[in-house]
Amino acid sequence: MTLSDFFTDYTLRTITLGTAILGAICGMLGSFAVLRKQSLLGDAISHAALPGIAIAFLITGVKDANYILIGALVSGLVGTFWIKGIVKRTRLKSDTALGLILSLFFGFGMLLLTFIQKMPNSNQAGLDKYLFGQAATLVEKDVWIMAVVTGISLLVLLLFWKELKLLLFDADYTKTLGFNTRFLDVLITTFIVLAIVLGLQTVGVVLMSAMLLAPAAAARQWTNSLGVMITLASVFGALSGVFGTAISASENNLSTGPVIVLVAAFFVIVSFIFSPGRGLLFREIRFRRNRRELHLKKTLTFMYHIAKNHENVSHPHAIRILNNFQGFTRKTLTKLEEQQLIEIQGTDWAMTEKGYVEAESIFNQIGKEND
DSSP states (O other): OOHHHHHHOHHHHHHHHHHHHHHHHHHHHHHHHHHTTOHHHHHHHHHHHHHHHHHHHHHHSSOOHHHHHHHHHHHHHHHHHHHHHHHHHSSOOHHHHHHHHHHHHHHHHHHHHHHHHTSTTGGGTOTTHHHHOOGGGOOHHHHHHHHHHHHHHHHHHHHTHHHHHHHHHOHHHHHHTTOOHHHHHHHHHHHHHHHHHHHHTTTOTTTHHHHHHHHHHHHHTTOSOHHHHHHHHHHHHHHHHHHHHHHHHHSTTOOHHHHHHHHHHHHHHHHHHHOTTTOHHHHHHHHHHHHHHHHHHHHHHHHHHHHTTSSOTTSOEEEOOTTTOTTOOHHHHHHHHHTTSEEEETTEEEEOHHHHHHHHHHHHHHHHHHO
16 A cells, blocks of 8 residues: 555545544544543443444345434434433442443344344444444544544634533532533533544454544543643544554554554554653653662661761861761762762762752751651
């Protein structure tokens, strides 16, 4: 596969644009699910959509994408509001409600699919493709629908940006300001369901949750700003779609949906390791640097205790402490010399005036903290 194939091959171009747009809208709306600590919501909604897919086929008798997606949307919304109703009206926690609805709807959906397979026109269904997705079935009309929904979602976010931002971080305060928190909650949840339903044809019921959450989880590692996070999540999602489609097209027998999810997972792994603020690599670097600094301060304060008892404290204090520094390395002392806090004269170690002042400051600070 070459870059020119993108412009000449209708199928490849359609799939690439479709997966890129899908990744962008999933990253954008998935950010709200991640920040609201509703990571399992995407999994529950995608599984809750399965009965709607089967029922839409049973009612119409044909595998029309429009009818099937409408059925998935209705079923997904019903499952979502059942979850919210269970949490509100019972003592069950949200994770329990999510698990119950996920299992109930998915089991019912699988039962309906088994029933459909035994029907005379079951060969027309092909509904099993919605379990793991089949990006090759995307047509230009599907891409336009994705683009329109993405545009509407972006417009809604811009119109209700302040309200949604407040709702994310302090729902009670949002309510005291007079905003309708129920309407805002239903609004953002509906668009999340829409994004999931749009992705079922491409990624499938089983993997759609990862597509919704992975770009947002990766973006969260890089920033504390909601706007920047949503932008990064959209970019990561779009790139996952583009690269996943390219990798899938370059090899035979590679399903596009799983490859896209694996690329998104790669972005998550890279973000978890290399992001400057929260990444494991930089966290380890900061830990080691802080530990070295603590060791240096410990060494310096030890020398200070010796130096402050010297008869003449106005000069650097020659102290024969080489054999007294049990557990302190020569590397530590050399580092102190590089910072001009001590002087080395053969086997003698002397504190400089700068070192004495620095150690005294540390000693006084420790005394205040203890008080």
